[in-house]
Amino acid sequence: MAKHTILCVDDEIDNVDALERLFRKKYSVLKATSGKEALQVLDQNPGPIALIITDQRMPEMTGVEFLEKTLNSHPETIRILLTGYTDLESVIMAVNKGQIFRYLTKPWDPVDLSNTVEHAIERYALGQELKQKNAELAKALEELKSLDVAKSNFMILINHELKTPLTSILSFSSLLAESNLNDEDKLMVNRITKSAERLKSLVEDVLLIVRAETNQLKIDMQSTAFERFDEGLSKDLLDLLSKKHQKIVNKLEPIHVKADVRLIKQVVMRLIHNAAKFGDDGSDIHVESLRNGSQLRFVVHNKGPHLPSSVIDKITKPFYIDEDVMHHSTGMGLGLTICQSILKSHHSTLQFKNTDQGVMVFFELPVG
Numbered sequence: 001m002a003k004h005t006i007l008c009v010d011d012e013i014d015n016v017d018a019l020e021r022l023f024r025k026k027y028s029v030l031k032a033t034s035g036k037e038a039l040q041v042l043d044q045n046p047g048p049i050a051l052i053i054t055d056q057r058m059p060e061m062t063g064v065e066f067l068e069k070t071l072n073s074h075p076e077t078i079r080i081l082l083t084g085y086t087d088l089e090s091v092i093m094a095v096n097k098g099q100i101f102r103y104l105t106k107p108w109d110p111v112d113l114s115n116t117v118e119h120a121i122e123r124y125a126l127g128q129e130l131k132q133k134n135a136e137l138a139k140a141l142e143e144l145k146s147l148d149v150a151k152s153n154f155m156i157l158i159n160h161e162l163k164t165p166l167t168s169i170l171s172f173s174s175l176l177a178e179s180n181l182n183d184e185d186k187l188m189v190n191r192i193t194k195s196a197e198r199l200k201s202l203v204e205d206v207l208l209i210v211r212a213e214t215n216q217l218k219i220d221m222q223s224t225a226f227e228r229f230d231e232g233l234s235k236d237l238l239d240l241l242s243k244k245h246q247k248i249v250n251k252l253e254p255i256h257v258k259a260d261v262r263l264i265k266q267v268v269m270r271l272i273h274n275a276a277k278f279g280d281d282g283s284d285i286h287v288e289s290l291r292n293g294s295q296l297r298f299v300v301h302n303k304g305p306h307l308p309s310s311v312i313d314k315i316t317k318p319f320y321i322d323e324d325v326m327h328h329s330t331g332m333g334l335g336l337t338i339c340q341s342i343l344k345s346h347h348s349t350l351q352f353k354n355t356d357q358g359v360m361v362f363f364e365l366p367v368g
Helices: 013-023 035-044 063-070 088-096 110-177 183-213 235-243 261-278 335-345
Strands: 005-009 028-032 051-055 078-083 102-105 222-224 248-251 257-259 285-292 295-303 351-355 358-366
Touching: 005 013, 005 035, 013 028, 013 110, 028 035, 035 051, 035 063, 051 063, 051 110, 063 078, 078 110, 102 110, 110 183, 183 335, 235 261, 257 261, 257 358, 261 285, 261 295, 261 335, 261 358
Parallel strands: 005 028, 005 051, 051 078, 078 102, 248 285
Antiparallel strands: 222 257, 285 295, 295 358, 351 358
């Protein structure tokens, strides 16, 4: 292992030689008898200098002045100042201008000085190790960013390419359904259409998440007041509400918020669908809003089983499906991830709270 290099500076040659004899076994020692000569030594030795030990009282240039001149060229070098004087002003100057590690008085104690130097070298070595680790982390971060960009571009490309054959499948299955088919053929065409529609929906969901995560999601911010969310419900949601004897109860404050109307409606529709899916049969689904300072909080809740805290931490992550909570449902577990992605683009977030009545899900938007 290569020895660390230290520079010893003192206008008395005997002191410089004494320092060299003390440290030459463990370190590579450079010497100088003035601040000016020491700067020349540093220029002639471009390699790393772990430590500088310098006297304070020297002609033409004090130790503090010399150390101050080394800050730009050797910012990571540790500095120790030696002096026969202990005036407070010198100490303050050494700390503030010379950025010293320790201040020792002459005549020095060899054991104390050796221990101080050893600690200084340890500090320098730790600093170098930290610098290397930080460089490795920075490189790894850049690689991760590149991989993330590549992943996002790949997902966008794949989703785009999937849409082309899907459009053909849906178009031709629609034409086929209009022709004269027997009952068995109609059943098969219907199943093809439903599967293609489901795949199309999945592709669009994944593309929305990727666009949101890569800041490519187009947001049309408007000042709008949401008065109800039970209009334009999908057939699947209407069928589910009917099957479970549930109804939506709106209690929304007529307060304007800044939001993309289409996207926020999509968030609330997905939350209502979840409430219907996991709520108790016959339970009303409450969709409410209430002012919270400069924010308007939107809340969806109904009666149903509580969510374990371990599940709450995971359900907004892509492709997470908890079979106990989901009642062995099918799907890709993207619904809440999409909600979270949309809200992230609005500088908001989805939150969950177990209450005596069931699970409350809410988010906030700025009033305006």
